[in-house]
Amino acid sequence: MSSSMIIGQYVPGNSVIHRLDPRTKITIIFFFVLIVFFANSVMSYGLLTLFAVGSAVSTKIPANYLIKGLLPVWFLIVFTFILHLFVTKEGEVLFSIFTFDFYTGGFIQGLAISLRFFLLILVTSLLTLTTTPIEITDAIESMLGPLKKIRFPVHELALMMSISLRFIPTLMQETEKISKAQASRGVDFRTGPVKDRIKAVVPLLVPLFVSAFKRAEELAMAMEARGYQGGEGRTKLRELSIGRLDIYIYILFVLVIIGLFMTRS
Amino acid sequence: MSQFIEFRDVSFRYREDQPWVLENVSFTVHTDEWLAIIGHNGSGKSTIAKLMNGLLLPQQGEILVDGIVVNEETIWDIRKKVGMVFQNPDNQFVGTTVRDDVAFGMENHGLPRELMLKRVQSSLAAVGMSNYQSHEPHRLSGGQKQRVAIASVLAVAPELIILDEATAMLDPKGRLEIMETIRQVQENQDLSLITITHDLREVIKADRVLVMNQGRRWLEGDPREVFAEKDALMNIGLDTPFVTKLAAELSAAGLNIQREPLNHQELLEELWTLHSKM
Ligand SMILES: Nc1ncnc2c1ncn2[C@@H]1O[C@H](COP(=O)(O)OP(=O)(O)O)[C@@H](O)[C@H]1O
Ligand SMILES: [Mg+2]
Numbered sequence: 223m224s225s226s227m228i229i230g231q232y233v234p235g236n237s238v239i240h241r242l243d244p245r246t247k248i249t250i251i252f253f254f255v256l257i258v259f260f261a262n263s264v265m266s267y268g269l270l271t272l273f274a275v276g277s278a279v280s281t282k283i284p285a286n287y288l289i290k291g292l293l294p295v296w297f298l299i300v301f302t303f304i305l306h307l308f309v310t311k312e313g314e315v316l317f318s319i320f321t322f323d324f325y326t327g328g329f330i331q332g333l334a335i336s337l338r339f340f341l342l343i344l345v346t347s348l349l350t351l352t353t354t355p356i357e358i359t360d361a362i363e364s365m366l367g368p369l370k371k372i373r374f375p376v377h378e379l380a381l382m383m384s385i386s387l388r389f390i391p392t393l394m395q396e397t398e399k400i401s402k403a404q405a406s407r408g409v410d411f412r413t414g415p416v417k418d419r420i421k422a423v424v425p426l427l428v429p430l431f432v433s434a435f436k437r438a439e440e441l442a443m444a445m446e447a448r449g450y451q452g453g454e455g456r457t458k459l460r461e462l463s464i465g466r467l468d469i470y471i472y473i474l475f476v477l478v479i480i481g482l483f484m485t486r487s
Numbered sequence: 488m489s490q491f492i493e494f495r496d497v498s499f500r501y502r503e504d505q506p507w508v509l510e511n512v513s514f515t516v517h518t519d520e521w522l523a524i525i526g527h528n529g530s531g532k533s534t535i536a537k538l539m540n541g542l543l544l545p546q547q548g549e550i551l552v553d554g555i556v557v558n559e560e561t562i563w564d565i566r567k568k569v570g571m572v573f574q575n576p577d578n579q580f581v582g583t584t585v586r587d588d589v590a591f592g593m594e595n596h597g598l599p600r601e602l603m604l605k606r607v608q609s610s611l612a613a614v615g616m617s618n619y620q621s622h623e624p625h626r627l628s629g630g631q632k633q634r635v636a637i638a639s640v641l642a643v644a645p646e647l648i649i650l651d652e653a654t655a656m657l658d659p660k661g662r663l664e665i666m667e668t669i670r671q672v673q674e675n676q677d678l679s680l681i682t683i684t685h686d687l688r689e690v691i692k693a694d695r696v697l698v699m700n701q702g703r704r705w706l707e708g709d710p711r712e713v714f715a716e717k718d719a720l721m722n723i724g725l726d727t728p729f730v731t732k733l734a735a736e737l738s739a740a741g742l743n744i745q746r747e748p749l750n751h752q753e754l755l756e757e758l759w760t761l762h763s764k765m
Contacts, residue, residue, distance in 0.1 A: 388623075388624065445591075449643070457599065459586070459594060
């Protein structure tokens with residue numbers, strides 16, 4: 223357990239996708255997720271796959287890193303495929319094993335659904351792989367901005383997210399420290415019956431909570447001392463800006479959408 | 488020298504049903520001076536600090552900062568003038584990176600972005616942390632985090648900086664790092680400085696020392712005058728530096744030490760000139 227678990231998600235880089243405004247990435251991913259469900263021909267699937275895989279390649283993130291990262295999902299993808307193969311009984315019989323018939327419909331549908339699944343996972347994971355959590359937070363704050371009109375606490379939400387991001391590694395380090403300290407006193411987290419192990423977690427959680435509350439109180443004090451008084455009248459150092467690159471990518475994406483509807487059967 | 492902060496008969500308690508934490512405390516802090524506040528744990532030092540920028544408001548008496556009375560209406564202006572660094576390096580680091588943290592105070596005060604960019608650079612340079620701009624806090628040592636905290640305060644361009652036991656949680660190396668940073672900052676910029684500590688060694692370089700005991704102003708003077716009261720200081724639970732103790736022992740042994748030495752060098756001076764004085 224180390225701080226790399228969460229931060230490790232992001233792979234630093236300087237590719238086109240890394241440099242895009244996070245709002246652009248979120249918008250495109252949102253619409254991509256929608257249009258995936260419109261694909262229904264080899265050509266249209268091909269086009270979307272090209273777009274997704276092309277984006278993944280352009281990030282320059284090593285392919286084996288991506289593949290390993292998707293490992294738990296691979297299982298689901300393959301499972302979906304097999305399930306369809308067994309359950310869907312449409313079209314002609316493709317082949318039979320013993321007395322069980324496999325149909326072309328099941329094969330094609332299985333392939334299509336797992337490909338869809340793969341595309342969705344790939345594209346959404348590209349967001350977290352190429353965008354720092356704080357950039358995502360900024361994007362959310364900016365995109366939810368209009369909700370401020372109906373008194374939705376957008377700034378507070380974003381601040382909450384960024385403070386959580388800031389303190390996750392600190393609390394992880396602390397958890398590690400406490401668990402070592404308890405282990406050295408003979409508390410055993412790893413072996414024994416589940417009931418005992420759950421009991422062993424209590425002396426870990428209690429000090430962790432106590433310290434988290436103390437931290438929160440001190441942090442609030444420090445923020446107030448530094449003039450924090452809510453989002454009103456605040457300026458920001460980190461700036462989001464839609465550049466030429468973002469425009470190009472939007473145009474490309476619109477072309478993909480048009481292409482998709484032209485290649486649908 | 489004009490006075491920057493004035494405490495006029497200030498009394499404070501956290502709750503009605505609790506005893507007074509500060510009782511009739513009066514003192515002043517001059518412009519551009521370095522005042523050290525020492526006292527045992529619970530003597531009210533942090534409470535004084537929090538009163539100075541309106542994190543707490545006194546029940547009796549009044550506090551003036553740069554001629555302005557501290558109250559609900561003035562606290563936002565006062566917090567621009569008075570910056571504070573707290574004890575725990577982790578629990579005052581708000582930003583996800585060094586840069587963001589230094590900007591936090593400026594963002595709160597609504598400074599324009601161009602100015603923020605400039606000030607982030609200059610204040611990190613002032614504490615020697617320019618090479619760490621995009622570091623996350625968990626990759627910094629305690630001393631480095633405290634230097635960032637000082638930079639964050641400097642960035643707002645305050646007129647007074649209060650360090651409330653800012654070195655207490657650091658190892659000896661971090662402690663030296665911070666003391667050195669503070670000394671340089673005080674030398675290079677026009678600001679008043681208040682350092683709060685329970686370690687007498689950290690008051691030697693200050694211009695003036697205020698000793699607190701059980702919520703009352705107990706003694707005030709320059710470091711030499713304060714050290715001269717070593718027995719009384721020991722009695723109220725403060726540990727005197729080794730040199731002070733040694734000088735006391737030497738005097739007790741009959742040596743004629745005239746001037747209270749603040750460091751080894753001064754004691755040495757006293758000792759080697761001893762013969763010529765006799
Ligand atoms: N938030 C609080 N609520 C109630 N009592 C407090 C609080 N903070 C401090 N005190 C009490 O006030 C007294 C002075 O505390 P403080 O100013 O923190 O002393 P110092 O910084 O010199 O150690 C102590 O007796 C302490 O217990
Ligand atoms: Mg204190």
